[in-house]
Amino acid sequence: MVTMLPPKAKLMLALREHRMHHVLWHTVRDNWEAQDEGEPVFSDSEKQRIRDMGWEPLRPSLDKDRVPKENNKSGEDFLFMHRQMILHVNTLLSEIGDTSYPEVVGWARVPPPNDPDYPVPPVWNSAPDYIKSRKTDNYYSDIMMQRENYFTTSENLSGMTLGQLGSQLEYRIHNPMHLRWASDPGEERPLVFPSDADAIDTKWDNPSYDYLADPYSSHVNYIFWKLHGWIDDRINDWMRANKITGEVPWSVEWDKNIMPQHGLIHEPHLMAKMDDRTNDIINRMEEVVKIVNKTNLITPFSVIDDGIT
Incomplete structure (x- = not known):
């Protein structure tokens, strides 16, 4: 049975500050060291x-x-970052009190082709090849199902670090899932906005823009939370495979008042109290958005390792 996000939760996730944080978190870390035709994507001054x-x-x-x-x-x-996102949403859901959607629950299994509840949306004419290729039945049977089996088998999980698990999940199955369940957005947000614009157009902040292949909007889509619930459950599998109990043994530490690596408050405080510090964080994100308005960016979710595991 499919249950949509409560409207109040979707409205919160569609706020500009949440959209900017998610798109910048993925875009900056994916492009920081990358080069395009031998030239760095970001110059030293940038x-x-x-x-x-x-x-x-x-x-x-x-x-x-x-x-x-x-x-x-x-x-x-x-x-860690996506687990914090889930905790944030669960806090909001507990305040909303909708008994039909009390908390984020991931897929028990990655939905197969023709799943009655989570069918793969059809390919649309303007869809890029990296999306089209991940929507086929063969992609599911030849790669995605094999990856799911790999990441749910204790023998495999016991032989890797938590960092290796996260990296492999991100680029071997997480990114393809975003693309596989992406629907035709109709009008898609340009990854590089016009040179005469100094920010992302506010029309993309409408809650109806929930395109799963764009990190500016993916988390507004109810599929995001089924997908990331599945990803998050793999942490628990990894702990069982390695006979670890208690708290997750993160080997790095983050300031608990900010998102890992990048400065954005992750608690509901951001929504409840727009103080000077919060406004400063939002203004800084707007400045970074301008810097990453570049034609040679790596498109988040498009980097996929389909090699043999």
């Missing part, structure tokens, strides 16, 4: 400006050749 705004990723997720970095603990950042 990196310094991003650093000054508090958005330098301490653990970039991809190297200069856009290959996932499995051993620098950026995978832990991926798992």
Whole structure:
């Protein structure tokens, strides 16, 4: 049975500050070390400006050749940040008190083709190839199902670090799931906005814009929470496989008042009290958005490792 997010939760997630945080979190860490035709995506001066705004990723997720970095603990950042997002939403859901949707619950299994509750949306004419190729039945049977089996098998999980788990989940199954369940957005937000604009157009802040293949909007989509609930459950599998009980043994520490690596309050305080500090964080994100308005950016969710596990 499919249950949609309560309207109040969707409205909160559609707020501009949440959209900017999610798109910047993915975009900056994916592009920090990347090069395009031998030239860095971000120049030294751009990196310094991003650093000054508090958005330098301490653990970039991809190297200069856009290959996932499995051993620098950026995978832990991926798992921790999205677990915090789930905790944030669960706090809001408890306040809303909708008995039909009391908390985020992930998929028990990745839905197969023709699933009655979560069917794969059809391909649309303007869909890029990296989306089209992930929607086929063969992609599910040949790659996605194999990956699901791999990441739910104790023998495999016991042989990797938590950082390796997070990195492999992100680029081997998480990104393809975002693309596989993306629907035709109708009008899609331009990844690079017009040069005469100085910010992302506010029309993309409408709650109806919940395109799953764009990190500016993906978390507004109810599928996001089924998908990330599944991803989050793999942490628990990893702990059981490694006979770990109690709290998750994160090997890096984050300031609990900010999101990992980047400065945004993650507690409901952000929605309840727009104080000077919060407004400063939002203004800084707007400045970083301007810096990353570049044609050679890596599109978040498009980097996928489909090699043999």
